[in-house]
Amino acid sequence: MLQIDLAGLAGTGNRFIVDLERGKPTLQLQKVLDVLDLMGLEVIVQRKGTG
Numbered sequence: 333m334l335q336i337d338l339a340g341l342a343g344t345g346n347r348f349i350v351d352l353e354r355g356k357p358t359l360q361l362q363k364v365l366d367v368l369d370l371m372g373l374e375v376i377v378q379r380k381g382t383g
Contacts, residue, residue, distance in 0.1 A: 342367045 335353070339346045344363060351359055352367060368375060 338367070338370075342370050 335349045336346050339349045342349070342363075344367070348359070348363060349367070352364060365375065
């Protein structure tokens with residue numbers, strides 16, 4: 333999938349997708365979670381050392 337296609341599906345700008353791929357630390361968490369959900373991915377949070 334192209335960045336521009338993902339941006340369109342996620343309702344974000346292409347710049348957001350580029351920044352997400354580059355690991356920009358100041359992205360809005362909800363937008364990141366929405367893009368991951370759209371891609372069929374999820375974030376799992378657990379205590380350090382338990383996995």
